[in-house]
Amino acid sequence: MRHLLSAADLSLEAAVEILDTAEAMATTQQRTIKKLPTLRGRTVVNLFFEDSTRTRISFEAAAKRLSADVINFSAKGSSVSKGESLKDTAQTLQAMGADGVVIRHPASGAPYRLAHSGWIGVPVLNAGDGTHQHPTQALLDAFTLRRHLHTAGGAPAPAGTDLAGARVTIVGDVLHSRVARSNVELLTTLGARVTLVAPPTLLPVGIDGWPATVRYDLDAAIAEDTPDAIMMLRVQRERMSSGGGGFFPSPLEYHRRFGLDGARLRALPDHAIVMHPGPMNRGLEISAEAADSPRSTIIEQVANGVSVRMAVLYLLLAGGDAAAAPAAEIRA
Ligand code: CP
Numbered sequence: 001m002r003h004l005l006s007a008a009d010l011s012l013e014a015a016v017e018i019l020d021t022a023e024a025m026a027t028t029q030q031r032t033i034k035k036l037p038t039l040r041g042r043t044v045v046n047l048f049f050e051d052s053t054r055t056r057i058s059f060e061a062a063a064k065r066l067s068a069d070v071i072n073f074s075a076k077g078s079s080v081s082k083g084e085s086l087k088d089t090a091q092t093l094q095a096m097g098a099d100g101v102v103i104r105h106p107a108s109g110a111p112y113r114l115a116h117s118g119w120i121g122v123p124v125l126n127a128g129d130g131t132h133q134h135p136t137q138a139l140l141d142a143f144t145l146r147r148h149l150h151t152a153g154g155a156p157a158p159a160g161t162d163l164a165g166a167r168v169t170i171v172g173d174v175l176h177s178r179v180a181r182s183n184v185e186l187l188t189t190l191g192a193r194v195t196l197v198a199p200p201t202l203l204p205v206g207i208d209g210w211p212a213t214v215r216y217d218l219d220a221a222i223a224e225d226t227p228d229a230i231m232m233l234r235v236q237r238e239r240m241s242s243g244g245g246g247f248f249p250s251p252l253e254y255h256r257r258f259g260l261d262g263a264r265l266r267a268l269p270d271h272a273i274v275m276h277p278g279p280m281n282r283g284l285e286i287s288a289e290a291a292d293s294p295r296s297t298i299i300e301q302v303a304n305g306v307s308v309r310m311a312v313l314y315l316l317l318a319g320g321d322a323a324a325a326p327a328a329e330i331r332a
Contacts, residue, residue, distance in 0.1 A: 001315065001319070002115075002123060002316075003111075003115045003123050003124045003125070003126075003316070004123075004124075004126060004312050004316060005111050005112055005115060005126045005133065005135070006126065006132075006133045006135055006182070006185070007133060007135045007138045007139075007182040007183070007185040007189075008185045010135070010186060012162065012190065015139070015142065015189055015190055016160060016161070016162060017315070018139055019139070019142060019143050019146060019157070019161075019308075019311075020159045020160065021311035021314060021315060022143050022304070022307040022308045022310070022311035023156050023157060023159065024311075025065075025307040025310040025311050025314070026156065026304070029065070029307065034065065035064075035065055035066075035067055036066050038066045038067060038314055039067055039068035039317055039318060040067040042068045042069070042099040042100070042317055042318075043070070043096075043097045043098050043099050043100075044059070044063040044069070044070050044098070044100050044101075044102065044313065044317070045070075045073060045093045045094075045096075045098040045100070045102065046063075046070065046071070046072045046073060046102045046127075047073045047089070047090065047093065047102065047103045048072075048073065048074050048075065048103075049086075049104060049105045049106060050075075050104050050105060050128070052104055052127070052128070053278075053279065054277075054279075054305060055104060055127045055128060055136070055137070056072070056104070056127070058302070058305040058306045058309050059102045059127060059136075059313075061306050061309075062309035062310040062313055063309075063313055066310055066313055066314060066318075068099075068313070071093065071096065071098070073089070073093060086105070086110060087117070087119045090119050090120050094121075094122065098122055099122055099317055100123045100124075100125065100313065100316060100317045101122060101124050101125070102127050103124060103125070103126065103129075104127040104128045104129070105128075105129050106129075106130055107129065108129050108130030108131055108132035108133075109129060109130070109132065110129050111124050111125075111129050111133075112129075123316040123317060125312060125313075125316065128178055129178065130178065131175070131176050131177065131178055131181075131239065132178050132181065133178050133182050134178040134179050134182045134277075135186070136305070136308055136309055136312060137178075137182060137183075137305075138179070138185070139186065139311075140301055140304045140305040140308040141179075141186075141187075141277070141301065142163060142183075142187060143304045143307070143308050144273075144275065144297050144300055144301050144304050145163055145168065145187075145192070145228075145229055146162075146190075147304075148228075148229070148297065149161075149166050149228060154300060162190045162191045163187060163190035163191050163192040164190075164191030164192075165191065165192075165193075166187070166190075166191070166192040166229070167192070167193050167225055167226065167227045167228050167229075168183075168187055168192050168193070168194050168195070168227060168229045168230075169195045169196075169197060169221055169222070169225060169227040169229070169231070170194060170195070170196050170197070170212075170231045170233065171196075171198065171221075171230060171232050171233060171258060171260070171285070172198060172232055172233035172285050173198070173202045173234065173235045173236055173285075174196055174198045174202060174203050174204065174207070174233065175198075175201075175202045175203055175204050176202075176239040176240070177233045177234075177236070179233060179277045180233055183231065184196070184210055184211060185211075188211045193213075194212040194213070195212060195213045195215055195221055196210070196212050196213070196214050196215070197214075197215045197216070197217070197218050197221045197258065198214075198216070198258070199216065199249055199254070201249070218258055219264065219267070222264060222267050222268060223267065226269050226272075227268070227269070228269070228271065228273070229272060229273045230260065230268060230272060230274055230275065231275040231276065231277075232274070232276045232286045232290075233276075233277070233285065234276070234277065234278075234279060234280065234281060234285060235251075235254065235281055235285050251284055254284065254285075255283065255285075259285055259286065259287065260274065260285070260286045260290040261287045261289070262287060262290070264290075265287075265289060265293060265295075268295075272295065273295050273296070274286075274290055274291075274295050274296045274297065274298070275296075275297055275301060276296075276298050276301075277301070278298060278301070278302065280298070
């Protein structure tokens with residue numbers, strides 16, 4: 001694997017390898033070994049053309065915990081405001097010594113352009129592009145699910161574990177969600193059965209071709225599917241106004257029909273976990289009661305994101321370089 005651009009590019013074996021490597025990374029973080037020498041002397045550039053809290057900071061933390069140098073680039077306050085192109089921006093940063101580029105961009109496909117244009121010659125990691133893909137979010141969600149599927153409380157998952165038989169219900173604004181696209185692809189690759197629940201106005205054209213069941217009634221989906229996990233999606237109002245479409249149904253109606261409130265929380269199976277990629281619209285797609293409940297893994301997902309991003313940086317930037325990162329060093 002040269003780049004990480006889409007969850008669709010990951011085979012079952014590749015996905016399990018990343019999740020197993022992330023478990024090894026998490027183990028080192030729980031011990032006194034906070035920092036591994038794996039990427040010493042290498043530079044990771046975080047190229048963010050769109051706002052982010054979790055993804056940007058966790059990629060930075062992951063790179064630093066592998067001893068890489070990190071250059072953080074934000075489009076705001078840069079020469080992008082003077083009209084500088086993606087090509088010129090990327091080549092400028094590579095001239096400063098980038099060994100890997102993490103990119104978030106509002107345009108779907110921007111990471112592909114960067115990876116396959118020949119502009120730069122280093123691994124590209126997609127940190128979210130438009131409404132298209134967010135592969136490391138799907139990986140950290142799968143990592144969290146894998147931990148909770150076999151043990152209550154989210155203990156480390158045994159190596160080689162997939163998600164065969166897991167039932168995952170993803171609810172909300174599927175239309176604008178790169179998280180939903182990446183999760184449907186990765187979770188089904190890992191053997192999970194995915195149900196999407198949304199109003200028809202927030203489903204994309206071509207949804208029939210997705211490897212997921214589509215439903216419109218959240219209460220029926222909870223009662224009949226008895227999910228192991230329910231993943232609430234953020235309602236992306238910023239993407240709705242730019243497309244000229246209003247927010248339909250109304251926020252009040254949306255919460256009443258598709259929000260995870262206390263009653264729906266209590267209707268879930270006892271073992272089911274509550275997930276959300278963040279940032280949340282509390283009171284819209286998820287109530288405070290659900291977000292802060294003991295079965296919520298929302299904060300755990302954020303912590304797991306660092307281990308998962310350490311794993312992908314390790315596999316892409318030090319992959320095959322035994323001198324840089326022997327596996328035993330990580331598992332020690
Ligand atoms: N989940 C996620 O991508 O969050 P950020 O936008 O804060 O990175």
